[in-house]
Amino acid sequence: MKLTFRIQYRTVWGEDIRVILNDDTEHPIALSTRDGNNWIGTTNYEAPVACVQVTYRYGVFCNGVCVRKEFGAIPHSFDIGNAQQTHYIMDDCWRDLPAASYKYSSAFNEPHPCVKPNQLNNHVGNCITFRALCPELYNKKQELGIIGSCNALGNWEYCRPLRMYEVQPNVWHITLDASSLTFPFEYKFAAINAKTGAVEEWESGPNRTFHIQPLLRGETYLPMESEVFFNLPATKIAGTAIPVFSLRSEGSFGVGDFGDLLTFIEWAAQTHQKAVQILPINDTTMTGTWTDSYPYSSISIYAFHPMFTDLRQLPALKDKEAAARFEKERIRLNALPQVDYEEVNLHKRNYLKAIFKQEKEAILSSKDFQQFFADNKNWLLPYAAFCFLREKYGIPEFTTWPEYADYQKEEIEALCDPESESYEDIAYHYFVQYSLHVQLLKACDYGRSKGVIVKGDIPIGISRTSVEAWTEPYYFNMNGQAGAPPDAFSTKGQNWGLPTYNWEVMEKDNYQWWRLRFSKMAEYFTAYRIDHILGFFRIWEIPTHSVHGLLGQFSPALPMSPEEIRSFGLDFNKEFMTQPFINEYMLQTMFGDKVNYVKENFVVHRHHDIYAMRPEFDTQRKVEAFFAGKTDVDSLNLKEGLYALISNVLFVPDRKNPDMYHPRIAVQNDYIFNRLTWNEKEAFNRLYNHYYYQRHNEFWYSEAMKKLPILTQSTPMLVCGEDLGMVPDCVPWVMDQLQILSLEIQRMPKDPKCEFGHVYAYPLRSVCTIGTHDMSTLRGWWEEDATVTEHFYHSELGHWGDVPKQAPGWLCKEVIEHHLKSPSMLCILTWQDWTAMDEELRNPNVDSERINIPANPRHYWRWRMHITLERLMKQTEFNEEIIRMIDESGRY
Known part of the structure; x- marks a missing residue:
């Protein structure tokens, strides 16, 4: 068959446009132009056997090198028809992302089954294929249809539209016999009832007009893809941010777990919230002391922290005396006001080892475990070996180990062989990760079933004593320390002590390390927060001989x-x-x-x-x-x-x-x-x-655009960026172009001329919140600086008179309502700030609610809810007030 591509794209001297067919970057199809704006090219194409759909992207090339290509998750596509369709003519426009790409994300539009495109009989050779992008129908039990001014398109009769075919998620095609159409004609796309086929909603905007030159025999014409929009209100939801370790239930073991997370999602759904945001949950176990409580220094980008295991979901311990001892410790630790990290992990680890010893044969031989192991072996095996060797030698610094200091895949595979004398100790870590996988997946799937986004957190760095630093050291610069320059919260800068990335090496395999990391997260989450997104533009790198961040660059x-x-x-x-x-x-x-x-x-x-x-x-x-x-x-x-x-x-x-x-x-x-x-x-x-x-804006823009398009489009998750701190002008350019949601905090305005951010002026593509885990709570902030509080009380809230020394419930509620009514797509508040509006429910100790103090690199991360989830679920008046506020703000 013959393929003809036509596109308008303004190039500069030395550039040309080529078509990358089916991701074949080695053999792009060259187009030609007479004016540097209108490009056309024809090629012969032999479709692979059983190929139904062909995908393609346009790229800009200079001296034979692709310098830019369309990066959206949805490529152009066309369907292979009958034998008479021998020439396909595609008219296209350059497209990176759809206009409202968030609607295509798994946060709002889960992947779902699709159908094969319609195929005309072999006697039809002249065809027209309409292509449309529309993400707003799947959950409404509707389909996309086309209707128009000629008889073949239903003559505008609402009961006679033509059904289109969803050939891939949110991509709709229909092929028509050109001879059945009367030219020119007007048409519209419409949402039609999946059962009756009648029009239920018309796309917004004026009628579309179709003009075409006569087709030769065998030609199939494909006009530009259309993005279809209906007159629907903007998507806006509310939610809560809380660390998993901070959850408290009557049955948890002194720390929140994945079972508690499911219960918290249930509470969110019952109160009309549509999002639950958590902190990183990766394993951080290095020294076994409380210093491991820092969740942003993981020893694995894949493995979860064992302390998040819900012991209630495991088989019961048959040793009654041991079970009684564990229950006694559980009750004691669960009654503490904060997490005792060391004690909790000691007893949970002992319990997990006891269960593994009791159940190992049944678990390791189960079909589900075998499938999990096969799917995750690439990271699970070295992780388990790392944990075993860390415990054997009593130190996580692998460079000091007497054996295996230099990672050799064959040696580690031999160490992990089922016949190895170390196998049982290593397999224990398989069991723990399998249990965590099952429990987190259960919680997140429950969120999907309730329409609740479970939003994960991707830390910008890893520990220099991590599995990845051991197995893939070429991806990192070990002679530097990642951190952040000084800001209002940390006047000497922040030194996280983490190695920085060797982006030059990562670029060579198209950032595979990151793509695998994101793909693993997408198994569970439908949205994620990129911690310190500025690090993808540039990172604040501090020499290893420094403690503070001031000598960085x-x-x-x-x-x-x-x-x-x-x-x-x-x-x-x-x-x-x-x-x-x-x-x-x-x-x-x-x-x-x-x-x-x-x-x-x-x-x-x-x-x-x-x-x-x-x-x-x-x-x-x-x-x-x-x-x-x-x-x-x-x-x-x-x-x-x-x-x-x-x-x-x-x-x-x-x-x-x-x-x-x-x-x-x-x-x-x-x-x-x-x-x-x-x-x-x-x-x-x-x-x-x-x-x-000024100096770096274009430079850092190009650095970010090398990485972020590939990474953000590697999964269907909704992408949110933590864009706080010393933000260069190029950051909003990239985030807007890639449609990454920004983070808006009223006390940290993006405009340096403003003392406070204007909640009513936040962009739609943003997450608004009162504060984050790195900041004081609303009540805590209220008491920090009386001058700032007075300005906020009078100028932002518009109140007269004396300023309350402590934030009363009515004032906290007012601030929450302002945020709920903002234009931001997501309004996600910390649980402490939600409860602040109820003076009887909230924690009387304001200072105890602080999660982290960034200026202190050795902060103990241990805050817990002061009430149980069971009690929270019974707070009828409080919960009904949340429902009322969310519903009245249009976020449900």
Whole structure:
């Protein structure tokens, strides 16, 4: 058969348009043009045996290399018809994403069975195939139809539309005999009743008009695909964010589990909420201490944390005495106001091992387990081996293991062989992950059945002592630490201690590591939050010798040469500007009566009143090591002061090219900046603003567009981005182009000229919330700064008079209502903020509701609900108030 492609696309000199057929990137079909705008090309095509549908995308090529191609999840397509249809003519327009791509996501439109396209009899050779994209029908028990002004299209009679065929999810085709149509004609797409075939809703907009030149025998013409919209209100829903570990039920074991998650989803559905958002649930077990409670440093991007196992869903323990002991511990731990991470994991691990010993033969031989193992073997086997070796050698730092420090697939497969003496210990981890898989899938499937989005969280990083760092070290830069630059919540920046990504290597296999990670999440979730989406543009990379984040630099970035620095009017002096500046005034001011101790032990006198750090203390890590274990106030103050000395520089050398430099972040607050003259300060600020707010926009845009289109379109999940912090101008460009939902928080406005965000002006494609797990609750924030609270009370809420010192229930309710009535597609509030409006129900201890303090890298993640889920379900008045507020806001 012959294929002809036609598209309008404006190119620049040296570019050409080609068609990538059935994802065959090696043999694209070249098109030609006379004006650089209208492209056409014809090729002979032999369809594979049993091929029904052909898919294709357009790409822009330069010097034979594809520099851009359509990236949407839905490619163009056409159906192979009868033997008489020998020439297909496609008119197309460039399309990346549909206009409302969120409607195609699994959050609002689950994948569902489709049908084969209609095929005309062999006597029909001249055909027209209409193609349409429409995601709004599946859950309404409707189908898409076409109706028009000629008899073959029903003469506008509402009971005579032609049914179209959903050939892939939300893609509708119909092929008509061209000779049966009267040209020109008008037509519309319509939603028709799946049983009666009658029109129930008409697409919005004016009638479509069809003009066509006469077709030659055997030609099938395919006009441009149409996106069909009906006059429906915007999709808006409400939901709750809560960590799984924070859930509390009468039967949980001192920590929330996947069984509790199902119950929480049930509560959400009963209160007309359509979303439940959780924090990362991956395994973080490294030391076995409370420091493992940090959920954003996982040891596996696939494995779940064993503590989330619902022991109630496992077989009963036959040892009655042991069962009684565990029950006693369960009751004790479940009564605690917060999670005792170490005790909970100790007892749950012992219980899981007892159940495994009792049930291993039955479980490991079951058909369901065998299928799970086969589907997940690629990650499950090295994960289980890693856990076994971590416990055997008592340390997660695999580089120090006496054996298996360097991952060799064959050696690990031999270690995990069923005949190996280590097999039972390794298989235990298979069993735990299988149980977690079954329980999470059950909870998420329940959410689907109730129309509740279960929204997962993808951390930006992994632990440097993780399975992936062990098995795939080439994907990571181990000589750097990921973090975040300073902000209002962490003035010294954040150092997460995680390795950064080697994006150059990841690009070579089309980001397979990420695509597999996203695909695994899509088995459970219908939406996800990309933690720190800025990391896909650039990451704040901190050298391994630093503790704070101030000496970091963006990676990738465009450093500055000394000549360029001078071009801004600043005379570059390497020794003064890149080495810690320390003088007598600083030492006296910072250390007071401890100044002589500092001089004698940590610094050395150079000349005049200038000092330098001693070589044994010239990095923050060296200082940290000296003060290890010292927790008295004087030692802590001395340590922080020495950290500040070391970071007192104007420029940081580039990590790849030490002869190039980056201006140090937030240096205007430090002593070295005050040593500059007025003219030098002006020059530095011009340079600083250019570097941080102008220089990288196009560069970082291109970096993000290499990765995010591939990743966000690799699954049908709804994509939400956490776009907080120091946000470059290019971030909204990319998020808008890829239709990624932004995060809107009133106390962190996107517009720097505003003290607070304007809830009524939020974009539709956004998630609005009062606060996140990294922030204080609404009630906690209300008491932090009386000046800010007063401004908010008077200017944002419009109230007069004295400001309440504590946030009363009526005020919290008012703030919630403002958010519910915002234009944001998703309004997801923390559970603490929902309960804040009920003064009898909410926790009387405001401070205890804080989940995380980002400024503290060793924060203990342990907050739990102060009431049980069972009691929550019985709060009739509170629950009915949530229902009323959600319904009145149009979010149900």
